[in-house]
Amino acid sequence: MAADSVAGTAGAAAARSPIASRQASKVLPQLFTPGPSDGLDNGCLTVLEIGRALPETVRFFSSIRCRIHIADLFSELRQGNLAGSVTGKPLERCFQDQMAIPAGTRLDICLLWDFPHYLDEKQLRAFSRALWPWLHAGTRAYVFGVHSAATILLNREYGIFDAETISIRPRSEEALPCKPHPQSFLNEWLTCLSVNKGVLLPDGKVECLMRARN
Amino acid sequence: METKAVEPPIASANPIAPPAGKNAVIGSGIKINGEISGNENILIEGRVEGRIMLSGNDVTIGKTGQVMADVSAKTIRVAGEVSGDLKAKERVVISGSGNVHGNVVAPRVVLEDGAIFKGSIDMDPGDAIAAERAAAKAVGKANGAVATGAAGGMGASSAGQASLIAGDAGSKAPDLSLKSS
Numbered sequence: 001m002a003a004d005s006v007a008g009t010a011g012a013a014a015a016r017s018p019i020a021s022r023q024a025s026k027v028l029p030q031l032f033t034p035g036p037s038d039g040l041d042n043g044c045l046t047v048l049e050i051g052r053a054l055p056e057t058v059r060f061f062s063s064i065r066c067r068i069h070i071a072d073l074f075s076e077l078r079q080g081n082l083a084g085s086v087t088g089k090p091l092e093r094c095f096q097d098q099m100a101i102p103a104g105t106r107l108d109i110c111l112l113w114d115f116p117h118y119l120d121e122k123q124l125r126a127f128s129r130a131l132w133p134w135l136h137a138g139t140r141a142y143v144f145g146v147h148s149a150a151t152i153l154l155n156r157e158y159g160i161f162d163a164e165t166i167s168i169r170p171r172s173e174e175a176l177p178c179k180p181h182p183q184s185f186l187n188e189w190l191t192c193l194s195v196n197k198g199v200l201l202p203d204g205k206v207e208c209l210m211r212a213r214n
Numbered sequence: 215m216e217t218k219a220v221e222p223p224i225a226s227a228n229p230i231a232p233p234a235g236k237n238a239v240i241g242s243g244i245k246i247n248g249e250i251s252g253n254e255n256i257l258i259e260g261r262v263e264g265r266i267m268l269s270g271n272d273v274t275i276g277k278t279g280q281v282m283a284d285v286s287a288k289t290i291r292v293a294g295e296v297s298g299d300l301k302a303k304e305r306v307v308i309s310g311s312g313n314v315h316g317n318v319v320a321p322r323v324v325l326e327d328g329a330i331f332k333g334s335i336d337m338d339p340g341d342a343i344a345a346e347r348a349a350a351k352a353v354g355k356a357n358g359a360v361a362t363g364a365a366g367g368m369g370a371s372s373a374g375q376a377s378l379i380a381g382d383a384g385s386k387a388p389d390l391s392l393k394s395s
Contacts, residue, residue, distance in 0.1 A: 018327065044338075052330075052331075053325055053329070053330075053331040053332075053335075054325070055324075055325045055326060055327055055329070058323060058324070058325040058335065059324070059325075061337065062322060062323060062324075062337055062339065063339055064337075064339065065337065065338045065339070066336075066337055067334055067335065067336045067337075068334060068335045068337075069334045070331055070332060070333060070334065070335070072332065102334075
């Protein structure tokens with residue numbers, strides 16, 4: 001994938017770009033719609049954010065009792081910490097170590113964004129195995145799928161602006177190698193989750209609501 | 215978490231309490247290894263390793279501050295670097311120049327644009343917002359918000375999902391307190 005021009009010309013790696021745009025979401029509200037079996041632990045919502053901690057996402061969750069685990073796997077991927085050949089550890093262990101989810105955690109919501117498309121099949125299956133122990137029957141995940149493998153994923157990071165709106169920022173770092181996986185592959189390789197609902201967006205991305213598999 | 219907001223101490227009511235606004239400062243050339251406790255607000259521009267316990271006061275880690283310590287305070291503001299857990303009775307603010315690696319527990323957490331954070335955030339806004347939300351929910355029900363079907367848990371189709379978000383949708387904040395056990 002080629003980096004889009006905004007991301008490609010951005011400055012220092014540590015800098016964070018401001019919100020570039022917002023996108024109405026038809027799937028997001030359902031992420032916050034618990035089913036009958038989706039009871040929260042002590043009324044506390046537990047969220048896994050796979051990207052960077054963004055102000056709007058933290059602000060959004062700040063009105064409820066919650067615990068947000070921030071595991072910026074994009075950054076870890078960039079640093080080679082999710083490559084078994086670099087770390088010398090099994091891939092699954094690499095993901096476990098970098099997510100560092102405390103024992104006993106039950107994740108209610110996983111914000112995976114477009115992360116799966118930066119992983120190959122082997123990595124994605126390992127990521128799924130690493131994530132699986134923390135899921136429960138009611139776990140829901142938000143993932144961007146793609147309409148086809150030719151869909152271009154821009155070098156963006158995402159957050160939650162409100163219950164119906166995604167925030168989009170250009171990433172300030174160079175784009176990572178990306179190979180968009182069509183939904184059928186995503187469903188097969190992301191073994192701990194299955195697509196529950198998908199909504200095609202004008203840019204070829206597919207907003208996916210995923211749920212934990214049996 | 216059961217933490218609740220605490221009213222700030224009133225200096226005139228307690229002769230032992232420091233005057234309002236009085237701050238201790240650890241300058242940028244100072245290094246401290248150990249435990250800091252007491253009853254004054256503190257501004258840290260230097261380096262602290264160990265533990266900081268100022269439960270009734272404010273702790274500010276300035277832009278040049280480097281803290282390798284767990285911090286417990288009334289409010290905590292970070293503009294420098296922290297490696298350790300932050301626990302505040304009222305609020306934690308990580309400003310744009312702040313870099314925190316650790317876990318945060320506070321009723322309110324604010325991350326400003328540019329802040330870098332790695333760890334987990336535990337927030338519990340407490341009774342005020344819970345009451346506000348309960349009132350909003352009641353209004354939503356009165357306006358005809360209805361649960362539309364029953365979901366089957368895993369693998370349930372979207373058509374069969376229960377919609378528990380208040381129907382007036384006036385507020386776009388998450389409505390997730392409905393399944394409290």
